[in-house]
Amino acid sequence: MGAPVHAAVRRGEEVTAAFDPQSATIVVVTYNRSHLLSRLLDSIERMDPKPGRVVIVDNASSDDTTEVVESYRSRLGAELVYRRLDENTGGSGGFSEGVKTAYELGSEWMWLMDDDVEVLPEGLARMGAWAPKFKSIQGRRYDYDGSEFYWQYRVSVPLGIPIPFAPADFDASGYRPMNSGCFEGMFIHRSIVQQIGLPDPRFFIYWDDTIYGWLASLKTRCVIVDEFVLQRTREIKQWDMGIRHFNASSDMYRYYIMRNRGIMKHYYAAHGKYRPAYFAVGTAATFAKELLRLAFVERKVTRKGWTNLWRGLRDGIALGRDKTFRVMPPLEA
Structure with a gap:
């Protein structure tokens, strides 16, 4: 090829x-x-x-x-x-x-x-x-x-x-x-x-x-x-949208895609790039995208799928508020 x-x-x-x-x-x-x-x-x-x-x-x-x-x-x-x-x-x-x-x-x-x-x-x-x-x-x-x-x-x-x-x-x-x-x-x-x-x-x-x-x-x-x-x-099961593909996911992925936005927030904030209102819109868009993935790729909207999204969102908010969190430091030469 x-x-x-x-x-x-x-x-x-x-x-x-x-x-x-x-x-x-x-x-x-x-x-x-x-x-x-x-x-x-x-x-x-x-x-x-x-x-x-x-x-x-x-x-x-x-x-x-x-x-x-x-x-x-x-x-x-x-x-x-x-x-x-x-x-x-x-x-x-x-x-x-x-x-x-x-x-x-x-x-x-x-x-x-x-x-x-x-x-x-x-x-x-x-x-x-x-x-x-x-x-x-x-x-x-x-x-x-x-x-x-x-x-x-x-x-x-x-x-x-x-x-x-x-x-x-x-x-x-x-x-x-x-x-x-x-x-x-x-x-x-x-x-x-x-x-x-x-x-x-x-x-x-x-x-x-x-x-x-x-x-x-x-x-x-x-x-x-x-x-x-x-x-x-x-x-991987996909929804073929032409040049772009929408891949299937899993309940574990659904949890972490929402939860880890709390970690993302810390990295953006550490570099002066965190904008609360915009980031909230991005979080809502991510949540909606995962619902579409459930409906159109996996063709199921289960209680477990919903639960993992909500649990990830909740834990991500808590993680984003953790004042003890520190981003990864540079390495020594």
Whole structure:
């Protein structure tokens, strides 16, 4: 499956001269999906060039994840670092630990991804070609069925929600500025990680990468580039709206998408960007969006779904009022 090719980024010798693939670490977070993790590791084995290191953070899986990881140790073609956590800390905790590990190992670049994707063979070269110009880069991704996935890369900061009508096409530059982030493919330089600190594990799931990408955009010019580098390997029920897809969710996600707005409030306030009235509108819009997701994607509006939304909203308000909450600090050099 091909992708748009930009002349400046396709000549292997120029990529190598400007970017050393060995300076990059792929950070993977996994939980009880060894069958998907093995597909990702297979794709890393096929990569050319390969990263110098692969860090796998296991959120206390109860399946055969440990055995699967060990089976790749001698064949991956890159140093494999395995961190098995004592408890499930969610994607947020996993990426916090993964970035911490990669940073402490001296990685220059960290490429973050979940276990339900595959890396396209030239993925690292395509990302690395932009490394001399930017320090926080998001690549593009094919969906499970091979269609082009649209990711909402712009966020309305006052509302605290993605902008659904941000343009999906690219001009001749091959990139668009963004002020958000997605841990399914974020490619970030250690100097930015040092300045903004680790991903906040208190999110558990949802909004963690949005805030992390926004923090990065305060320190550097973040971009999404017209480079297909990943493909999702897990089918998710969707409402196809043309260029945009509305994915199914879960009751746990519904809770955290509302609860974590309390954490978002603290980050915006810490940087002088919190506007109470606008943020309340964004919270109401988020609540309404989840109701639409229940009705049109999952085609059910259950009492449990409602309860998790209301409970998340209640806990988020309480969390936002917590005067002891402190945002994640920068890292020491």
